Amino acid sequence: MxxxxxxxxxxxxxxxxxxxxxxxxxxxxxxxxxxxxxxxxxxxxxxxxxxxxxxxxxxxxxxxxxxxxxxxxxxxxxxxLANGTHLHPIQEAFIEAGAIQCGYCTPGMVLQAKDLLDRVPDPTEQEIKEAIDGHICRCTGYIKIVEAIRLASRKSKKVGAGIKGGLKP
Ligand code: FES
Ligand code: FES
Structure with missing residues (x-):
């Protein structure tokens, strides 16, 4: 039963x-x-x-x-992750970097990036590659995804609010 x-x-x-x-x-x-x-x-x-x-x-x-x-x-x-109609900075970065094609892998990639950036706000390229190692993307070739996560890191430093800024209270 x-x-x-x-x-x-x-x-x-x-x-x-x-x-x-x-x-x-x-x-x-x-x-x-x-x-x-x-x-x-x-x-x-x-x-x-x-x-x-x-x-x-x-x-x-x-x-x-x-x-x-x-x-x-x-x-x-x-x-x-988004705050009402405002996308989270990581989501914005994925769009701006052209890191989304079909989008099937994107939710998992974005949440993996959030986990990484909450722990390591300024990750190296190697740290980013290791973080997304368990994710398969059939479309992008990964380069733009790595760029998007670096961009998200820079964005969070610029606004000075930390990458948690986009989360709902
Ligand atoms: S659907 Fe869960 S790891 Fe592939
Ligand atoms: S954007 Fe299509 S699988 Fe990653």
Missing amino acids: NKTLLVKLKVNGEWIEAWAPERQTLLDFIREELNLTGTKKGCGAGDCGSCVVLIDGRATTTCTLSVSKVQGREITTIEG
Whole structure:
């Protein structure tokens, strides 16, 4: 019998409760129960990075992670990054650098960049490449994605507000 459980999570700044099949992945819970479809399903095996969200601030793949393992944690999806109609500086940087083509990898890449820049505000090119190592992009060739993350780092220094400035309070 497929058991259900009551899931309680903080998602994009708000506590939510929802019933879910006990073995449902966090990815399917986010997309199907919460209807937050910005998080993408690619390989379904933890190898492509398209399903990355922030869990307690750290970039984490969600396609093999059971929702039962993240009770009470804080989740940020790509929908939680912009502040109203204002894009987060990392999102702006991806657009300005031309780092988005089909966009399928972009939510995971942007959230991975947020994790990196929150910990390392001025990363080297090597640190950026290592951070996005687990993400597959079929379109851009990665060079513009690395440029976008460097641009986001410069933007955050310029405004002096830190890269967290675009997050909802
Ligand atoms: S869909 Fe999760 S890593 Fe590919
Ligand atoms: S922009 Fe298409 S997969 Fe990255």
